[in-house]
Amino acid sequence: MPSIDLLSRFRDRLSLPLIAAPMFLVSGVELVAAACRNGVIGSFPTVNCRSPEQLDQWLTDIGNRLKAHADASGKQPAPVCANLIVHRSNARLERDIEVLLRHRPEMVITSVGSPAPVLNALHDAGALVFADVASIRHAERAVAAGADGLVLLTAGAGGQTGWLNPFVFVRAVRAFFDGPLVLAGGISDGYALRAAEALGCDLAYMGTKFIATRESMADARYKAMLVASSADDIFLTTAFTGLQTNMLRPSIAAAGLDPDNLPQRGAIDIGKDIDVGAREDRPKRWKDVWSAGHSVSGVAEVLSVDEMIARTAAEYREASTRV
Incomplete structure (x- = not known):
């Protein structure tokens, strides 16, 4: 355990050691607010907002909803x-940070790069800064830069994924870092969440199952495909982003592509995805070709966030009795 428990500032507001993972085009106001009022940290990529102005609106809306819930229930929500x-490549970064600083966030997760450029400002605002990392070398660099915690992106995570086995990754990082660790990849229920704690993590991401909730912004067809799919339907490819990405094989086929005969690494690029002539309705990654993690085998139906977290909590309690 770290000498100072950085999570103590909000640990008593958590019903589970869980983060509803930030997912592009999926995590929005409804999902985040529902997760937080159920005692789960609700996260979202700022780029899900069309502009810094909309980011400000989202944060205000979420804050108002959670305040109303707290006033009515007497229970403080998760961060x-x-x-x-x-x-x-994120041209909005500085303006998004300005918005965040006005709202004084309790926690921020940085992705796709070093947290160093944003650490001082966010720390001054009182935020804990967690860095999203996919290798031991990147974890070492994030710790050296001053990150408060790490999100370990492991094999099996949806979207742009890690490649390390979670058992190996967590134990290797624990050898040099005693701060908060978040396990990302393969968390499909409360049993897996309890296992992540036993491994040495403080929190875990759950992403794919939150896509298949009523409150997520995902297309209804996307949610139905998650219910119908299993881990065998997850396809690892570099064709869509240039990085290893876990995608749903059925969505690739539905977009008119052959999963076993995709273009070379990164050839399918955002904004001009999939060269099929001048059609404006050509399929695009994330919008038409969908991602999921190995935990898709745990998606059996589309639930409300309330129902899904309640089930996860029951599983977590049962798993805790077995230790």
């Missing part, structure tokens, strides 16, 4: 957590 893409 809202923004996810910042810190790569230089």
